[in-house]
Structures are given as structure tokens and as C-alpha cells.
Amino acid sequence: MFKSRGDIVYKCTVRLLEDTEILECEFHPSYKGKYLLEYVCQQLNLTETDYFGLRYVDAGGQRHWLHMAKLILKQVKDASPILFSFRVKFYPPNPLLLKEDVTRFQIYLQLKRDLLHGRLYCTSNEAAMLGALIIQIELGDYDPSIHVGNYVTEMRLLLRQTDAIEARIQELHREPVELTPGGGGGVKGMTTQEAERMFVKIACQLDTYGVDPHPVKDHRGNQLYLGINHSGILTFQGSRKTHHFKWSEVQKINFEGRMFIVHLNYPEKKHTVGFKCPSGAACRHVWCCAIEQMLFFTLPSSSDASVYSGGGLFSWGTKFKYVGRTEREILERDGLLAPRDHQDEGSSTGGKRKASSVPATPSTPMTGDFGYSSLPRSTHSAPLEESSAAGEPCNGGCLLSGPAVDIALACCGDHLHPPDDRPCTTEYGLRDSFEHSSSESGVTHVSHTTVGGAGMGTGPASGPGAGDDWGRVSTGALPPAPRPFSLIRAFVPSFLFVWASLAIAALLVFETDWAPFRDLKRRPEILSLRRHYYAPLKEYLRRKIVELF
Numbered sequence: 226m227f228k229s230r231g232d233i234v235y236k237c238t239v240r241l242l243e244d245t246e247i248l249e250c251e252f253h254p255s256y257k258g259k260y261l262l263e264y265v266c267q268q269l270n271l272t273e274t275d276y277f278g279l280r281y282v283d284a285g286g287q288r289h290w291l292h293m294a295k296l297i298l299k300q301v302k303d304a305s306p307i308l309f310s311f312r313v314k315f316y317p318p319n320p321l322l323l324k325e326d327v328t329r330f331q332i333y334l335q336l337k338r339d340l341l342h343g344r345l346y347c348t349s350n351e352a353a354m355l356g357a358l359i360i361q362i363e364l365g366d367y368d369p370s371i372h373v374g375n376y377v378t379e380m381r382l383l384l385r386q387t388d389a390i391e392a393r394i395q396e397l398h399r400e401p402v403e404l405t406p407g408g409g410g411g412v413k414g415m416t417t418q419e420a421e422r423m424f425v426k427i428a429c430q431l432d433t434y435g436v437d438p439h440p441v442k443d444h445r446g447n448q449l450y451l452g453i454n455h456s457g458i459l460t461f462q463g464s465r466k467t468h469h470f471k472w473s474e475v476q477k478i479n480f481e482g483r484m485f486i487v488h489l490n491y492p493e494k495k496h497t498v499g500f501k502c503p504s505g506a507a508c509r510h511v512w513c514c515a516i517e518q519m520l521f522f523t524l525p526s527s528s529d530a531s532v533y534s535g536g537g538l539f540s541w542g543t544k545f546k547y548v549g550r551t552e553r554e555i556l557e558r559d560g561l562l563a564p565r566d567h568q569d570e571g572s573s574t575g576g577k578r579k580a581s582s583v584p585a586t587p588s589t590p591m592t593g594d595f596g597y598s599s600l601p602r603s604t605h606s607a608p609l610e611e612s613s614a615a616g617e618p619c620n621g622g623c624l625l626s627g628p629a630v631d632i633a634l635a636c637c638g639d640h641l642h643p644p645d646d647r648p649c650t651t652e653y654g655l656r657d658s659f660e661h662s663s664s665e666s667g668v669t670h671v672s673h674t675t676v677g678g679a680g681m682g683t684g685p686a687s688g689p690g691a692g693d694d695w696g697r698v699s700t701g702a703l704p705p706a707p708r709p710f711s712l713i714r715a716f717v718p719s720f721l722f723v724w725a726s727l728a729i730a731a732l733l734v735f736e737t738d739w740a741p742f743r744d745l746k747r748r749p750e751i752l753s754l755r756r757h758y759y760a761p762l763k764e765y766l767r768r769k770i771v772e773l774f
Contacts, residue, residue, distance in 0.1 A: 237307035242334035252297050259293040273328040275550050278314030287506040294548045315521050316435030318455045320425045324559050333421050336428045343384035346433040356382040357397035358424040361412040367399045439511045441500035453515050455522045472523050480512040524551045
């Protein structure tokens with residue numbers, strides 16, 4: 226922080242998608258988050274800014290997305306130094322529909338980063354092809370005079386880069402595209418743009434595309450990872466994707482304390498599923514991420530979109546105001562989707578819908594045709610019937626029964642939410658640890674830190690509403706999880722109650738001739754109180770009321 230022309234100006238560092246690239250920025254105390262994001266995007270020549278965001282880590286180690294409509298300084302007041310990470314916040318279902326090449330390049334950089342840190346799960350063959358495409362983009366066509374030895378080892382491409390995969394990457398780099406029938410083979414002969422588009426095309430069809438895993442536990446205490454992207458909410462356990470709750474099936478989302486709760490609405494019945502987060506702050510972060518993703522990909526318009534969660538006699542609850550355009554508005558602006566008909570907006574099935582209600586967080590997702598469908602999921606997923614037939618237990622976010630269900634879930638431990646770039650367990654290299662970049666927890670280091678935890682991956686998929694396994698689960702209202710006691714939340718209502726009681730007592734004593742108060746009104750203390758305080762205050766209020774009317 227330093228003085229500039231008599232005003233206080235704050236310095237911050239923004240780490241870009243390449244760890245070696247940073248931006249030094251300045252902002253005034255009155256600047257909001259939108260200013261900083263627009264400044265970074267301007268430096269990168271990005272015009273499609275709605276898909277990106279700035280992430281930071283607070284003093285307690287909890288990650289946050291910088292809110293665009295709130296003051297920057299208020300959000301990072303305890304941070305020193307002030308460090309942000311520029312990241313893709315909303316992964317588009319089909320990145321190839323983006324208008325600008327520079328936007329697609331930033332998406333490529335993010336996916337390349339996800340692959341390196343293990344968040345982008347894929348099979349060994351897919352990992353080898355993605356690695357070969359990166360080599361083709363960065364080194365060009367294979368040249369035996371230049372690319373000698375095991376040159377792939379010098380480049381960090383994957384979380385677990387084995388010798389077998391490196392050999393396969395080199396093989397694909399040497400083979401021309403047309404080597405096998407059907408356009409298979411290697412990557413030799415591809416231009417940089419063609420290789421980049423192929424990389425993005427493969428990556429966006431994977432189950433973990435756009436997924437940032439959040440550690441949670443189900444009602445049995447099993448360690449899970451919760452992922453949220455354009456298609457909905459996914460759960461992973463070990464190397465298996467256990468459930469996929471689509472946005473069209475999500476009625477509302479809320480949280481109570483450390484409990485993240487999803488209310489699902491199917492034609493035959495309603496279900497409630499809950500997950501226990503490591504802390505209240507982590508739970509609120511998961512809720513905010515889920516709400517933003519759902520609103521961005523489901524609402525037809527972002528105007529007046531606000532949601533609520535929690536609330537009660539001794540708590541304020543949480544309100545979240547959505548800021549920015551939705552995906553549908555972006556597509557309409559870019560001419561990729563016809564504007565909505567005003568007649569449709571007034572209909573009961575497809576109008577502009579708010580996602581606000583009290584006390585929970587209902588959101589009525591917009592499930593109309595966006596002009597294109599989401600890309601197909603990875604082919605190594607199996608329907609729920611297969612897992613049920615095999616007798617596999619319900620491992621990922623199982624449905625909670627009614628009030629009889631014990632929701633005192635096992636504690637998730639005291640470990641902090643990993644700041645960034647946590648890998649998934651991959652088929653080509655199982656790893657029961659988290660690695661994350663220091664990009665959100667430090668400025669000078671670019672090495673990786675290992676944090677304890679379990680990995681995640683993709684395997685047999687299961688979806689709610691299908692198969693007998695789900696039909697055997699009873700449904701009911703989820704009992705609210707106990708909210709941690711807050712002194713401030715308890716003090717304010719108590720303070721107001723005491724003063725209201727005193728005001729009523731004063732009116733009864735000074736303004737009525739009730740027999741029980743006659744002796745009290747003659748006491749010297751009460752007479753002095755009335756003459757010096759009550760009477761002047763009463764006269765002052767009377768004058769103000771007369772002036773007002």
C-alpha cells in the first residue's frame with residue numbers, strides 16, 4: 226500500500242493460468258471486483274469475460290471467488306499480500322462455440338492446468354492423446370534432429386507421468402494424423418489451432434470437465450468429492466462417479482451450518498440429499514459455487530436474480546445476489562441463439578424466473594432449448610441399474626430418509642479446503658493425495674504442495690430417478706442441522722426486545738392511570754425521570770410528527 230496523489234492505492238498480484246505469468250495491479254478502496262476482472266481481461270485482450278473469475282484465499286485458508294458487485298478491499302481486508310488467481314469460473318458446455326480465439330486459448334490453458342493437477346480425469350489412452358496434443362501445440366511437428374531422447378519427460382503434462390505414458394505420447398507425436406483409417410493415428414501434421422481445438426473437444430466430453438472437487442462426507446461418514454459444472458452436481462468416491470444430479474432435477478439448494486442440502490424433484494416423488502462439509506465457511510463456499518453455476522446455466526435472464534439460505538429467530542441467513550450475464554444472454558448477444566419471444570416470457574412454462582425465496586433457496590431451473598445440447602458424457606459411464614444389479618451400496622450422497630434419519634454426520638476433520646488445483650485420482654496414476662498450486666496461497670513459489678486426502682475419478686455412473694435402488698429409499702423432510710451459536714446474532718434481537726419492553730413499561734407508567742402504578746408514579750426517582758427525560762423526549766417527538774405532516 227502506498228500514497229498516490231493524496232489517495233490510498235492498494236497493490237495486488239494476479240497470477241494468470243500460466244504460473245510463470247503474473248500481473249501487478251492497483252485499485253482504490255472504492256473499486257469493486259468488476260473493475261479488477263475487467264482490467265485483467267483487458268490486459269489479455271479478452272472480450273468474452275463472463276466465463277472467467279478471480280479466486281483468492283482468506284486468512285483462514287478458505288477459497289473464495291471475488292464478488293463482482295462488492296468492494297475489493299472489503300473482501301480481502303485480512304490478506305497480505307493481496308493475491309488473486311485468474312481462472313475459468315464457468316466452463317462452457319461447448320467451448321468450440323466461443324467467438325474469440327483468445328477465449329478458447331484461455332479455456333485450453335485452464336484445461337491443460339486441470340490435466341496437470343489431476344482434476345481432469347481420463348483413461349490412459351485419453352491422457353496420452355491429450356499429452357501428445359500439448360506437445361504438438363508447444364513443440365510443433367516431430368523432428369528427429371531436434372526431439373531426441375525422452376524429451377517428453379522434460380515437460381510436466383500429467384499428474385502421474387509414467388514411463389509407459391511418456392512413450393505413448395512420443396509415439397503419437399511421431400505418427401501422422403492420417404496413419405489409421407477414420408482419421409485416427411497421431412498428431413503430426415496438425416496446426417497449432419487444430420491441435421488446440423482437438424484438445425478442447427476431447428476434454429469437454431469427459432465426466433470431470435469443469436469440475437472442481439469439494440471434499441464432503443455423506444450420511445454414513447464416507448469421504449466423497451462434490452463437483453459442480455454446467456450439467457449439475459456430481460459426486461465421486463475413490464475412482465467412481467457415484468451420482469449426477471442434473472440442474473433440471475434440482476428444485477432448490479440451501480445450507481445449514483456445515484450441511485449442504487440439495488432438494489431434488491422427480492415426477493414420481495421428491496428427494497432430499499445432504500453432504501457434510503469440513504467447516505461452515507467451506508459449506509457456504511460450496512453453496513455459492515452451486516448457486517452461481519445453476520443460475521448461470523439455467524436462468525434465461527440475470528435481472529433481479531437473488532437467492533436466500535438459512536435464517537431464523539437468532540440468525541440473519543445468507544443472501545446471494547447474482548451479478549453478470551447468464552449463458553443464454555451471452556448466446557443471444559453473440560447471435561448463437563434466437564432472442565426469447567416476449568409471448569413466451571409470459572407463459573407459465575418458459576418465462577423469466579426468479580431464483581429467490583425465503584427461507585430456503587429454491588431455484589426453478591430454465592431447461593429450455595439453448596440452441597445446442599450438452600456434449601455427451603464419457604463413454605466409460607454405466608447406468609444406475611448396472612450398479613444396483615451388482616449389489617453395490619449407495620455411496621455418493623445417498624438419499625436421506627425422513628425425521629428418523631440420523632444426520633449427525635461424521636466430522637470431516639479439521640483440514641482446510643485446499644487452496645487450488647487439487648487433482649483427481651486418475652486411471653493412469655492413482656494417487657491418494659491432493660496437490661495444489663501455490664498460485665492462491667503465495668506469490669514467489671510455483672512448486673506444488675501435498676495435502677492429505679483421497680483422490681477422485683470416474684467410473685460407473687449412477688443417476689437419481691432410475692432403477693429400483695432409488696425407489697426403495699423412503700423420502701421426507703430433512704431435519705435442519707444445528708446452526709453454530711453466534712453472539713452477535715443472539716445479541717441484536719435481545720437488545721431490541723429489551724428496549725421495546727422498556728418503552729412499553731414507560732408508556733404504561735407515565736401515560737396510564739392504572740391503580741398498580743399510582744404509588745410508583747409518586748416516587749421521587751420516577752418524577753425526576755419524567756421531568757428530565759420522558760417529557761422532553763415526548764415533546765421532541767410530537768414536534769417532529771407535526772412537522773412531518
